[in-house]
Amino acid sequence: MSSTNFIDNIPFFSGLPVEQKSQISEIIQTKKMTKGEVLFHEYDAAESIFFINQGKVRISKSTPDGKEIALSIRQSGDMFAEVALFSKEGSTYPATAICIEGGYVSYIKNAELETFLLNHPQLAISMFRFVSERLRISQATLRDVALYGKFGALAATLVRLAEEYGETDGDGITIKLKLTHEDLGSFFGATRESVTRLMNQLKQLKIVTKKEGYLVIHNMELLNEYIN
Numbered sequence: 416m417s418s419t420n421f422i423d424n425i426p427f428f429s430g431l432p433v434e435q436k437s438q439i440s441e442i443i444q445t446k447k448m449t450k451g452e453v454l455f456h457e458y459d460a461a462e463s464i465f466f467i468n469q470g471k472v473r474i475s476k477s478t479p480d481g482k483e484i485a486l487s488i489r490q491s492g493d494m495f496a497e498v499a500l501f502s503k504e505g506s507t508y509p510a511t512a513i514c515i516e517g518g519y520v521s522y523i524k525n526a527e528l529e530t531f532l533l534n535h536p537q538l539a540i541s542m543f544r545f546v547s548e549r550l551r552i553s554q555a556t557l558r559d560v561a562l563y564g565k566f567g568a569l570a571a572t573l574v575r576l577a578e579e580y581g582e583t584d585g586d587g588i589t590i591k592l593k594l595t596h597e598d599l600g601s602f603f604g605a606t607r608e609s610v611t612r613l614m615n616q617l618k619q620l621k622i623v624t625k626k627e628g629y630l631v632i633h634n635m636e637l638l639n640e641y642i643n
Contacts, residue, residue, distance in 0.1 A: 470518020
């Protein structure tokens with residue numbers, strides 16, 4: 416996949432002037448990724464920022480008791496590992512990135528992207544705002560695991576996924592990610608069996624249903640009540 420395609424596929428860069436797109440294209444590297452491939456592990460040296468051209472990547476973190484908690488799922492057009500930008504020398508990635516759907520990923524070395532951002536301060540400000548929002552979401556995920564029971568954690572996970580990936584239509588809010596019960600459980604440390612029981616309760620209450628493989632939230636207000 417060419418650098419031009421990369422820039423056009425990533426919203427963060429697609430609006431740049433032609434000259435700046437050309438500068439970015441000179442520091443981009445692109446590789447094919449296969450399902451199950453680990454792009455980096457938690458605590459690996461943080462060397463690059465990644466962008467997804469095609470496919471999906473799960474970002475996860477290990478808890479002290481050994482559970483894997485999914486912080487987010489990144490898909491085409493998304494950026495990840497951005498927290499490594501402007502970090503001190505020797506910094507590591509705070510989470511693990513694993514491909515859950517094959518495709519193409521592009522990456523830029525930290526030092527090269529930092530230089531580009533310093534020369535284009537307006538874009539740097541946008542990047543910092545983006546990083547700040549991502550940190551808020553990651554902290555919310557870990558909070559859900561620590562503070563809520565499993566039912567509340569599932570409700571909080573669905574609300575958060577709706578905020579990130581939801582599309583509103585006549586049926587409610589559709590989460591535009593195809594997630595198994597095992598996938599949902601990975602967001603708050605629950606087994607597939609536990610999630611299945613909890614989801615059945617939500618379906619019986621007509622709060623959440625599934626349509627064409629996607630989860631649809633019909634009553635966001637009631638779902639929020641379960642968090643508390």
